[in-house]
Amino acid sequence: MTLEVKGVTLELTASCNLKCTICPLGTGLLKRKCKTMPYALVDRILYDNPNLERINLNNWGEPLLHPEFFRILSGINTRLPKCQIHFATNGTLLSDSVAEKLLKHRIHEIQFSVDGIDDTYERIRNTKYNEVRERIETFIKRRNAAKNPVRIIIKAVVCKETEDGIEALTKAWTGLADEVRLQPMLEYKEGVRSGPCRELFNDPVVVFTDGRVVPCCSDYNGELELGDAYIADLRTIWNGRMAEAIRDTHKRLKYPKVCQLCTEYKTDRCKERFK
Numbered sequence: 080m081t082l083e084v085k086g087v088t089l090e091l092t093a094s095c096n097l098k099c100t101i102c103p104l105g106t107g108l109l110k111r112k113c114k115t116m117p118y119a120l121v122d123r124i125l126y127d128n129p130n131l132e133r134i135n136l137n138n139w140g141e142p143l144l145h146p147e148f149f150r151i152l153s154g155i156n157t158r159l160p161k162c163q164i165h166f167a168t169n170g171t172l173l174s175d176s177v178a179e180k181l182l183k184h185r186i187h188e189i190q191f192s193v194d195g196i197d198d199t200y201e202r203i204r205n206t207k208y209n210e211v212r213e214r215i216e217t218f219i220k221r222r223n224a225a226k227n228p229v230r231i232i233i234k235a236v237v238c239k240e241t242e243d244g245i246e247a248l249t250k251a252w253t254g255l256a257d258e259v260r261l262q263p264m265l266e267y268k269e270g271v272r273s274g275p276c277r278e279l280f281n282d283p284v285v286v287f288t289d290g291r292v293v294p295c296c297s298d299y300n301g302e303l304e305l306g307d308a309y310i311a312d313l314r315t316i317w318n319g320r321m322a323e324a325i326r327d328t329h330k331r332l333k334y335p336k337v338c339q340l341c342t343e344y345k346t347d348r349c350k351e352r353f354k
């Protein structure tokens with residue numbers, strides 16, 4: 080059976096202006112060198128994959144650091160006018176002019192990474208909560224005044240450090256943001272998988288800044304490389320020899336090392352993503 084690719088995550092940048100304690104980029108675990116996806120690669124992916132229905136513009140890294148971020152938004156809007164655009168941001172670069180430009184583009188959803196209020200947030204993200212809160216609140220007011228349909232999500236990672244503050248976070252943002260979304264933290268401990276990972280059968284696939292394609296965000300150093308978006312379209316790569324070989328190892332319950340280590344924080348507050 081041929082698997083379709085309707086969604087893709089484009090890692091526009093593997094750089095960040097913060098050093099978060101819960102992120103492989105912030106903690107130095109992400110070892111890849113290429114830091115920025117060239118506009119030409121984005122354009123090529125749009126050209127080669129006209130059936131895309133959803134594009135995420137971040138993987139590991141702060142997408143608003145990309146020097147051609149707004150050109151990329153315009154490029155997607157022009158080439159694939161029905162494709163949904165999503166991205167997550169830490170919100171620290173949301174100046175007035177960035178906010179104004181964002182609201183001039185068609186974007187389906189912006190997720191702001193906020194894992195707690197006050198001390199918890201500041202310990203994890205190494206930046207001031209009140210400043211980011213003010214930027215996001217101002218953006219929500221502008222969005223409402225402009226009647227722009229972009230959905231605004233507060234996305235929190237649930238882990239040992241954040242779990243006790245999740246209720247306060249949810250209370251603080253309910254009614255302001257459109258949704259407070261929780262996801263368990265990736266932990267990378269030896270785990271016991273009980274079956275094939277769903278990420279190997281469902282898009283979005285992930286394209287790194289240098290064009291390499293992997294099945295999931297969890298493989299942040301590219302150990303499960305499936306192909307190269309400079310060379311082939313995503314459907315071909317997703318149904319190719321490498322992807323099939325990895326699926327086969329999972330079906331036989333013999334997992335690659337990165338998959339053995341791919342575990343998530345256990346919590347009743349949200350579901351595991353990579354079961």
Ligand code: SF4
Nearest residue numbers: 276295297338341353
């Ligand atoms: S187990 Fe983890 S690393 Fe392996 S494919 Fe699934 S999400 Fe990716």
